[in-house]
Amino acid sequence: MLELQAVHKKFGGLHAVNDVSFSVNEGTIKSVIGPNGAGKTTLFNLIAGNLPPTDGTILFQGKAIQGRKPHQVAARGMARTFQNIKLFHGMTALECVMVGCHTQSKAGFISGMLNTPFARKEEKAIRQRSMELLQLLEIEEFAEVEATSLAFGQQRAVELARALALNPRLLLLDEPAAGLNIYETAEISRLICKIREMGVTVLLVEHDMSLVMEISDEVVVLCFGEKIAEDTPENIQQNPEVIRIYLGEDE
Amino acid sequence: MKVSKTNKILCLCALVILTQVTTTLTGTQYYLTQLTMAAYYGLVVIGLGVLMGYAGQISIGHAGFFAIGGYISAAMTTHNLVQLQDTPIISFCSQMGLLMERQDIYGDQLLTFAPWAACVTALLLAALIAFFLGIPVLKLKGHYLAMATLGFGTIIYRLVLATPLFGEADGISEVPAFTLLPAIGSLPPIMVSGDFGLRVINYYLAWGVLIIGMILLLNLIDSRVGRALRSLHSSEEAAEASGVHTSGCKVYVFVISAVYAALAGVLLTHYNAGIGPSEASVMKSVRYVALVAVGGMTNLWGTLIVGISLTFLSLRGVFGSYDDAVFAAILIGVMLFSPAGILSLRGCLLPSKQEIAPAKEENL
Incomplete structure (x- = not known):
């Protein structure tokens, strides 16, 4: 490996x-x-x-x-987590995990701006998958909470979920x-x-x-x-x- | 409490129509001129808002991109090519339909590039310059990036002041109208022009462009790439580890915001029938940055509202000769009392649901 x-x-x-x-x-x-x-x-x-x-x-x-x-x-x-947790400010736990799906998706600047059917479909899939990862790490109840305001242990779990999102x-x-x-x-x-x-x-x-x-x-x-x-x-x-x-x- | 994106856009459209109807009914249509201009400046400000607020990259050189758009378009549509018309390049352009023939005010023959060709050239040039400037410059962070973009803005300003083709200190005047759709039957033509008879059409045109620009940016923010931009703002290291190509993303968003500024420059130049060097000045760039900051860095709607209203007041001459001083004073006030922008003051008056929710969960 x-x-x-x-x-x-x-x-x-x-x-x-x-x-x-x-x-x-x-x-x-x-x-x-x-x-x-x-x-x-x-x-x-x-x-x-x-x-x-x-x-x-x-x-x-x-x-x-x-x-x-x-x-x-x-x-x-190859995914990683950080010693001093690095979550994204101003983003919910779910959104943080969705960033982790970046390599698993394709929609670029143009399709994002035009919100094409392709981008929308992909967005839905990413959201679904991120939610499943939050469930896997047993923090789905915090999906819509701003990630950096969570308790320390929960932030670690969000970071793990984000890393796992890379598959x-x-x-x-x-x-x-x-x-x-x-x-x-x-x-x-x-x-x-x-x-x-x-x-x-x-x-x-x-x-x-x-x-x-x-x-x-x-x-x-x-x-x-x-x-x-x-x-x-x-x-x-x-x-x-x-x-x-x-x-x-x-x- | 939370109003959906579509509803906000619809509200804005309704407000735009309502304003036009009100001014017509009250006979105050002269306001539409400044509202049109404010809409074009609004385009610069929202483009810069995405770059600064969401991707976290400052640019004190956006007047430079505005000027590239305006000046390229103005120079190409006013520079007389009659003496060159037999050269192969110009005759080729003529065959391709890139040129426009008309008479100047003295009745002499005037052969120039057509506005649409000039517009496309200006936008492409702005995008290219942003791309090649962005690659080295966006490696810098914070103050260093601010200084580098300031340098770029200064270069453009001095270039237009020193180049005879760009009219030096006088700027360029007598820029022709930009016909988007010729008159069909009894329908009036749609053209970007300061003509009084076309005031209402131009008002809707400017706001139409602004609203479309706004929709595209709002979509972008909520998209995969938008999330990547917001993530790199917060931690480039973590964004990279999540597979985000941060330097590429930064360059592309820089290009997009430069194209927004250049498009505003092109359209406003045709609307005003001219452009002067003050549009390229560093003070203008600083003003755009101030408008984004006052509107709220990560609040595109705040940026739009503040950008439009303050620009409108400024264009109406409400602040008189103290214009720049008033802008600076507002900036200081906002930084002191409401660093997240004017709209965040709402939170002081009525606590939103979002603020209560996390507090509850901490008690669990």
Whole structure:
């Protein structure tokens, strides 16, 4: 599904991502963990096309995508959410999800201005599909509420729905549990598993270890831009190197 | 509370007809002249409103696009081609029916481009310039974009002031009427012209163009592309991640708003039978921006209403020599007390349903 081969990213003298390689298999949930500043978000931005890698190859469904623009990557079936939720101001939850359907629809400037039958039909289909996604994430009652005025957990769900609207093959989740309490985190972890069951592969960056260990099939550990471990959650918890990073060394 | 788009349009149409009937009955038809002009300026303002309010891209150069429309159309329909009429290009244009022959006020032969050919050229040119200006300039954000578009407006202003073809400081006068439909039988011709006898027709023509322009933009806002524009206004990163080609969308909406401004320029120039350099001035661009801001950035109806009423008052000379100062004062007042535009003041008087609804849900 997704394969990183010796990916590097340098910002001036800082080697933010250093020779990272791993792959994400179809239908699995993979997590990237690591202390602050380990390069997790940079890695995400490289995969999603927000930043070009300095070196290395990123294959998505067998095709190289490094250096592509985010909207091109999105059109190939990769969706993402953001650490600090980015919903659209002045739009209802439903409209936010409808924006997510952008790659699934075609009507352009002219047909939009003329409100052609084609555009109207497509609009109806988009609305229907977006409503179904809100139902799937159990937030359909907030469809007509301005998205940015919703509670934090609900905003995360709207963002998830928007990402799913792309009909993605791969979903990137940047700290989906950040800022959520334990009930909301449990809710999100249930939703992520639900999404995986729909056949969507998931790659997530997360600090909440209970969430990571509960839902991941595999975990990658980053530290100062380098991959130091890649294994199942059980083995990662036993890995002395990982324990050293997280708990510090014995004096 | 919520009135549908169609009903609002119908109300506007009714109001337009009512105004015309009232002025006829009360013998105050002279108001129609300024209302016609205000409608054309309204076209510039709503086009800019979509660019600024919905897509979030400021342009302090829209008078430049208005001037491109007006000046190209004026120059092409007044510049005498008689001496060139034997050249292959001009005779080819003549065969294609692009030219118009008439006599000037001294009775000499005058051969110029036909207004429709000039109009098409002007609109295409404005669209092209907007396209090629937009690609680099729309990469800028906020103040930087404002400065760059200001630069563009200044270039156009100085160009028309310095070019003999555009009449330098005098501008261009004696622009012919723009015949849209020739007289058929007993029906009067439909032409854009300041002729007193055609005042009512021109009033309806201008408002017809404005209302159609308004409908197209309202459709656009509610469409897939409109949603994409609104999303990139709020977060370009999230819009990109949703598959929106943000730089392309920005350029296209810039082109559309430039074409709106240019069309207004073309029609108003034919209506006034001329155009002067003040139409290209930076102060005009600033005024358009102010009208959008006063009307409410994300409120196309507010933009339309404020744009038309203030422009009408200004054209009637209500503000006298203090015109620009009054506009600036209104802008300061609105920014201080009602940054979302004048229509948002409604909310202070009667809380709308929309504001109550989210409050309730938070209590759940």
